Amino acid sequence: MIGFNIVPLLPELFLTLTAMGFLIVGVSQGNRSTAVLTWTACLAMVIAAILLLQISWEGQTILNGMFVLDEFSGLFKLMILIGLIISLALSVDYLKVERMARFEYPVLVMLAGVGMMLMVSAGNLLALYMALELQSLSLYVLAGIHRNSPRSAEAAIKYFVLGALSSGMLLFGISLIYGFTGSIDFEVIRNTLDHAQGSTPGITVGLAFLLAGLAFKISAVPFHMWTPDVYQGAPAPVTALFAMVPKIAAFGLMLRVLFYAFLPMSGEWMQIVYFLSAASMIVGAFAALAQDNIKRLIAYSSIGNMGYALIGVVAGTPEGAGAVILYLFIYMMMTAGVFSVILCMRRQGLMAMQVSDLAGLSRHSPMMAYAMAALMFSMSGIPPLAGFFGKFFIFLAAVEQGYIALVIIGVLSSVVSAYYYLRIVKIMFFDEPADPFDRGMTLEKRVILFISVIFVIGFILKPNPIVDSAMAAAKALLL
Amino acid sequence: MVVQAFAFYLFAGILILSALMVITARNPVHSVLFLILAFFNAAGLFIMLGAEFVGMILVIVYVGAVAVLFLFVVMMLDINFAEMRKGAKHYVPLGLAIGALLLFELYTLYGTWNMAEITKTNRAAPVESMEQLTNTEMLGSILYTDYVYPFQLAGLILLVAMIGAIVLTLRTRPDVRKQNIGDQVARRAEDVLEIVKVTPGTGV
Incomplete structure (x- = not known):
């Protein structure tokens, strides 16, 4: 076919083919x-990241407008790849110790990664849906990969059933959008909305359903019910993957849909996102107070954090x-x-997942305790750590647009959430020591912890490269 | 026109009735059979719309594969449907409320359909000369060219589904003896057969 250009697709193609090769080796x-x-x-x-950096990010649209590579999607793909590398490195040791080493694990993570990278590049609603399903389906299987554990199976089933429901809502929304605009292409939708004589309720309802489907993926309240159970039930490295990467991809998708395709309707979707944001922050802050399991705690914390990101x-x-981009990146590094x-x-040899298990960590492994304390201070947004700047830029952007009430909710709920972050610090440093953990933190975990802490502490010294590239990506989206 | 209207109401009426029977029938096998009836009527509606390919696919895939699979599951697994349905009555008011809400929503939405003149040109068919080609030809002409990207993605999704099914269900069972073709071929008569001459009265 003439003009069949697949160069911008190279990183994804490379990952897909490698994953298939892995299947044969496995x-x-x-x-x-x-x-x-x-x-x-x-x-x-x-290698995929290097390939990605080699190709031009100058707004290339290929495959009939279904795939877009611009500065925005390029940066998101880079973030996704970093997150995937970290979560894969974290899982090697766990898989071996828990005797659940299955060669399909890296294959599924890679295919989920391909799905996520295609999500942020989607240029029409069909590509959006297919990429989203590729990602979700791989993640459903990963949640249940520890199949001898009833909790893992429960997590997988819950995630699958609710995920199918959200896909249904998404598709219903897409069908309404197609009905009222006559197209599934983002560019055409935007043109049509620009020319529309007044808005009909139909397109608003369609957009609301589409947003509901996406809100499920980023676990914004009231579509968050699956998050704590899935985070708790899934094997720990899979939880790490869930907490770090898929939400970045879903946010990339959401930003492109709202800021590009549906920009003419910003008045309508802003109200919906406003509600999602406020509700997520409040529920995330208060529900986490009562959690004893650290994975559930992280789940509610991630719900709250998605609320902050939605303010942007x-x-x-x-x-x-x-x-938003900056916030997501900082959150990923802290997580x-x-x-x-x-x-x-x-x-x-058994996982100890209660918050109280951390008691007196500062006595037997002081370095780990100090590192964790730095991360917790950063999560609760205490300057001069990175987490503070994430929230700062978000709140700044909202105040400039006059959303004072939302910012006040954000600040108050971050005060509430500081309680449970700092409670972990208190338990580690001031409680009666529990039995020490097993010795031997593997090298890759040391390296990741070290990088994460250095990032959190050192962000203030050289924030410009990251902040600038996030802002440039956002500008490319809104052109 | 009259014939068309008659056919539409016939298909639509039977579709709704059989859909109702799917969820109310006591016997799960009857439920599945009503589901098949519903599929057939939906296929009829599609054919009336001029989408004969979708109609035929509905019959082949849903009736031919999915519904038969349902029948297998219902007949072969020992599921107590009466037990499963016990708590469902509590949710009837909630379900009816949501259904009514959706019906009202659809009614108001489809009352005002057009929003912009440009919509009509957007919706114009991507394939030219609609009259001369059949559905299947039209789909075939764009599925592997214009829409090759989602088509390949669908293939990738199916691959993930296959991997997932194997990951979640395949178990290596050491207590089951399996056929080893290599061993069978390498087996020689001289190694395993012993010819014994038995003289009468002595035994082996």
């Missing part, structure tokens, strides 16, 4: 090869979108550090 070598394959998958993602969407400006600590919480 089938012939069996589950022994899992560790090797997982590390090779990390390497493949590094409500602002509806390039600064707001840039602040990576937190999970490298959580994965070390093991006594006599």
Whole structure:
């Protein structure tokens, strides 16, 4: 076919083909090869990132407008790849110790990664849906990959059933949007909305359903019910993956849909996102107070954090979108550090997942305790750590647009959430020591924890490269 | 025109009735059979719309594969449907409320359909000369060219589904003896057969 250009698709193609190659290796070598394959998958993602950096990010639209590579999707793909590499590295040791090493694990993570990268590049609603399903389906299987554990199976079923429901809502919304605009292409939708004589309720309802489907993926209240159970039931490295990466992709999708395709309707969607944001922050802050299981705690914390990120969407400006990207990146780096600590919480070979298990951590492993404390201070948004700047840019963007009430809700709920973050610090440093954890933090966890802490502390010294690229990406989206 | 209206109401009426029977029938096998009836009527509606390909696919895939699979599951698994349905009565008012809400929503939405003149040109068919081609030809002409990207993505999704089914269900069972073709071929008569001459009265 003439003009059939697939160069912008190279990183995804490379990952897909590598994943298929891994399947062949896995089938012939069996589950022994899992560790090797997982590390090779990390390497493949590094290569994909290099490929991504080599191709031009100058607004290339290919395959009939279904695939868009611009500065916005390029940056998101880079973030997704970093998150995937971290979560894969965190899982190697866990898979071995828990005797659930299966060679399909890295394959599924890579295919989920391909889905996420295609999500942020989607240029029409059909591509959006297909990429979203590729991602979700891989994640459903990953949630249930520890199939001898009833909790893992429960998590997978819950995630699957509710995910199917949300896909249904998404599709219903898409069908209404198609009905009223006559197209599924983002560009055409935007043109049509620009020319529309007044808005009909139909398109608003369609957009609301589409948003509901997307809100499920980022677990914004009231579509958050699955999050705590899935986070708790899934194996710990899979939880780390869930907490770090898919939400970035879903946010990328949401930003493109709202800020590009549906920009003419910003008055309508802003109210919906406003509600999602406020509700997520409040529920995330208060529900986390009562949690004893650290994975559930992280789940509610991530619900709250998505609420903060949504404030930037409500602002509806390039600064707001840039602040969202920055916030997501900082949140991902902090979560990576937190999970490298959580994965070390093991006594006599069994995972100890209660918050109280951290008691007196400062006595037996002071370095880990100080690192965790830095991450917790950063999560609760105390300056001069990175977490503070994430919230700062978000609140700034919202205040500039006059959303004072939402910012006040945000500040108050971050005060409430500071309680449970700092409670962890208190338990680690001032409570009677519990039995020490098993020795031996593996090298990759040390490295990830080190990078995460350095990032959190050092962000203030050199914030410009990251902030600038986030803002540039947001500008590329809103052109 | 009259014939068309008659056919439409016939298909639509039977579709709704059989859909109702699917959820109210006591016997789960009857439920599945009513589901098949519903599929057939939906296919009839599609054919009336001129979408004969979708109609035929509905019959082939849903009736031929999915519904038969349902029948298998219903007949082969020991599921107590009466037990499962016990608590469902509590949710009837809630379900009716949501259904009514959706019906009202659809009614108001479809009352005002057009929003912009440009919509009509947007919706114009991507394939030219509609009259001369059949559905299947039209789909075939764009599925592997204009829409090759979602088509390949669908393939990838199916691959994930296959991997997922294997990951979640395949168990290696050491207590089951499996056929090993290599061993069978390598087996020689001299190694395993012993010819014994038995003289009468002595035994082996």
